[in-house]
Amino acid sequence: MHSPTDPRRARSRSKLLDAAASLLVSGGAAAVTVDAVTRLSGVARTTLYRNFPSTDSLIAAAFRRLLPTPDPPPADIPVREQLLHLCTSMTRLIQEAPLQQSMLGWLAMGRGASDDDEVGQLRRGVVDSYAEPLHAVLTAAESDGTLTPGDRDLAVAQLAGPVVLARMIGLRPYSAADVETLVDDFLRGRLTGAGAAGADS
Structure with a gap:
């Protein structure tokens, strides 16, 4: 018997x-069948099932491998510029990557997953790729007094959610001006007096 590190x-x-x-x-998720994967990979069906207990598990792991990562913003620019940089990068990935729409739609099906499950790891991969960079920018801005403290997960929904929804239901793509509006609307409710003065200077 082979060890997991074999x-x-x-x-x-x-x-x-x-x-x-x-x-x-x-061909999308429908193309990922056991027969197709074993034929293309040259790996036996029994080996596939030793690595992945279900087709869902295999698809989730493949999605995770393909998950694009937003470009992190430079830390030495104002918070508005950091958020614009990050939100512009996320918007481009969501709107341009062919897999992104089907991946996000599939995740939205609401299937439960344990932490050890490939689907759970995919969900965490999405969180790591999209939420963590925003959390980092917001944490730094809250620490230096630029932003008032707030729910960071709600902030992710406010900044990335509209772009994801537009992509999933087929609305027009978000433009650079749209992203700027998203960021400015978000900041309007979160900038402290000192942060607002810095943004105006």
């Missing part, structure tokens, strides 16, 4: 994920 098992898993990711890119 290089042969790692190679097999990597081949399976490469095949599943390729199928996702070319």
Whole structure:
């Protein structure tokens, strides 16, 4: 029996994920079948099931591998510029990556997942990629007195949620001006007196 760190098992898993990711890119989640993945990867069906207990688990792991990451903003610019940088990067990824719409739609199905489940890891990957950079900017701005403290998860929903919703239901893409409006509307409710003075200078 192979250990979880066995290089042969790692190679097999990597081949399976490469095949599943390729199928996702070319045909969406419906294209990721056990037959298609084993044929493309050259890995046996029994090995697939040793690595992934279900097709959902395999699809989630492949989505996670393909998850794009927003560009982090420079830390030495004002909070408005940091948020514009980050929100512009997230908007571009959400609107331009072909997988993003189907991935976010699939996640929105509300399926429960444990922490050890590939679906749970995918959900955490989304949080790590999108929420954590915003949390970092907001934490720093709250610490230096630029922003009043607030619910950071709600802030993520306020800044990224409209773009995700527009993409998922087929509204027009967000423009640079739209992103600027999102950021300014958010900051209007969160800037302290000192932060507002700094933004006006």
